[in-house]
Amino acid sequence: MIKLKKILNEANGHHSSDIAYHIAELEVRNSIKKYGLDPNKYKLTDRTTHGNYIYVFLDYDEALGYARIYNDFLRYQEESQKEFDVWQVNVKGLKLIKDFTLNTGDDPRKDSAYITHSPIDKKRLKLIKTIE
Secondary structure, eight states: OHHHHHHHHHHTTOOSOSEEEEEEEGGGHHHHHHHOBOTTSSOOOHHHHTTTSEEEESSHHHHHHHHHHHHHHHHHHTSOOOOEEEEEEEOTTOOOEEOTTOOOSSOGGGOOEEEESSOBOGGGEEEEEEEO
């Protein structure tokens, strides 16, 4: 019963962390620094915004795993690699929706992907790492 309650809470946007991580291509760094995470302010790609919303991971390692998986995809599909920024995101008070489709690992219990339809202000962001 407790596990079911946790799943329902997550599905309704309730999360237990105030910190999350977003992975973005290096090309949009200046836009993110200027506008925050707002897909209306930079060229939309499926990669950067994962559709019409912004994704975040509550688990840092899962965020890095997403960047690695995506880079492997690029290497195979486009024969290129990209650099990615890892942004720490203060998600306190934000409405996040559980994304059950974006599990980057083998352990379904570690699925920490969420999405939001609202732009995230630059004051909530901190660039913490660049992955080459």
